[in-house]
Amino acid sequence: MTDSASSAMDTRPASRLSSRSSLRLFLLSNEFGLLVLIIVFAALFHGLANGFLSPFNLFALGRNAAVNILIGLSMMTVLATGGLNLAIGAMGVAAAMACGWLIEGAGLAWPLAVLGGLALGAGLGVTNGWMVVKTGLHSFIITLATMSIFFGAMIFLSQGESYRALPAVFSDLGRARVFTFVSPMFLIAVGTALVLSVLYRYTVQGREMLAAGARPEAAEMSGVRVERTVIACHMLSGLLAALAALLLTARNGAAIPSMAGQLGQDWLLPAFLGPVLGGTLLQGGKVSVLGTCLGAFLVTMLTSGLLLMQVGAFWVQSFLGILLLLAVMIDKGRRSYLRRRNLA
């Protein structure tokens, strides 16, 4: 579930860990905690809010969660290196607008335009990564600057105009339902998460990303090309941000400059909530793909449930902030418990 540099290098056979310890570890994991919270809140909302389990609400929940999951995964890939990416929203919107222009302005077929948008997202990620490794500055500074640069360039080039004459396949994807209540957008997000799980758990590149984030010097001495790996992480982040924005384009039926707010800042809170709730370490070296997905889903579900319960809309944001604080404190308690029991 949780992939870390230490577990990646751990060669002990699983049989050496007692089944009791494994169970205890699982019960203490962020993922299990999030699962319990999801079940508890789902039951609560079903009991208290009218329409929570209605097919349309479940569909809308999955559709909104899909975007939040991808935004969270996009941030997670950079957190793996111990860095941050504040430009996620700006990169995503720039990619979606590029896709819109390729269809409407350049007349490309939509599959090529989608690939173009994804390529731009990845390219902007490479730009971030390259500047981080070449300047030696923290990614916080670099991505804070590129957030304004990418967004400003997008507004300048598009003149703030939306692209709405997109092929029906976009809006069809946003509205389609599988088994009456599942959004295909949710399935795309889950599929992407599975690919990332495989990357971090079973591939050399994935393990190198975690190793480079945990201890860059040690990784370098072990033969990992840390700088190239950091750039790859940022590229992956840009790619996932672009995918999130393209799904949002499908949901809106148009590529619009304001889809992630001013400078793309509307994406920042969901970008951090998913990974942090899920157990990804801010200092790098450890990620949890499942935890990020569950964290993003929990946040989306809480928003949906609180809105259905007609809790004052302004309390929703406060509630999410409290949840983030609680998650960090619980995680701290969990880690100190594991340390005391020599399980960490």
Added chain:
Amino acid sequence: MQKTSSYFAAALIAGLSFGTPSIAADDSRIALVPGGPHPYFGAWAQAGEDAARDFGLAGADYRVPQKWELSQQNQLLESLLSQGYNAFLIFPGDPVGSVSTAEELSGFGAPVMAGGGCFKDPSPAALCLGTDTGASAYEGTRKLIEAMKAKGDGPKRIAHFTGFLSDPNTQLRIDAVNRAAEEEGVEVVQTIADIDAPEAAEEKINAYLAAHSGDIDGIVTTAWVPAVAAAEALRQMGGDRIDMVGIDHDEAVLKAIKDGIVDGTMIQNPYGQAYIGAYVLDRLRSGCTIKADAPFKSNALTDRFVDSGTAYVDASNADSYIETMRGETKAIMDGFEATYLDCQ
């Protein structure tokens, strides 16, 4: 500010409940949803309550997204549909990006109407009931130019302070102010947009006036918060060299008019938008349809526009502006069904 809105609403209640049809869909649950929190929409809450009482509706509730974000508004609208609301008056968070959600709502049989701002055609909105923002900004600028020229001949220069660029009305206002100025040979030396929030408005308007107050002869504001900030700034500066025409009926602006600091304000009719909007949506649910030959106006976004009324208020009628808007609302209500609806 809120107090003034309440008086405005209460005074309108006293004058409404006229000539309303007896046939209503008694299961109409109407949601009145602005693009985000803003004092302009404060009158919608009272208008909804009054409409529910006067037209025998199951409800006409004012529901506000927690932030001025398209995604927040979309999530709220999805939630309201799940809660059983079956008709929607919406101020689009984005004229293009909101269309997809409107289509989804309409796909569930819920009539949709735009209030305060319009969707961009094509959209499923039955019509758009709002201020003819271009005409209001044009008239306000003409009034400002009249006031400036009354002080003497010579070249005149004005500054224009306006709202969010993501607001569908902002560009219409900028164009109208420029057109009125050009016709009268007046120069618009500065347009400052995206300042319809207290901090941004105060910071930018004060900074601009500190540096350039000597370069301008007049100020026209076409958004609520900039009008308040500019009126307060002129009060602090003292003197009467700079003329100003504002917008809306905030207490600070009305007091500045009475004190001779501001020349006048272009008031709008938010109460009428929500009250008439709830009525029209209920009639549409009762089986009425929009007349094919309804005499809609056009603006840059839609060909199905109905003007909710605007009027110039100066020191001579600042105490009786409520009567003016009551008259506007009554006039629209009286002939609405015969003019725009087909209720066989």
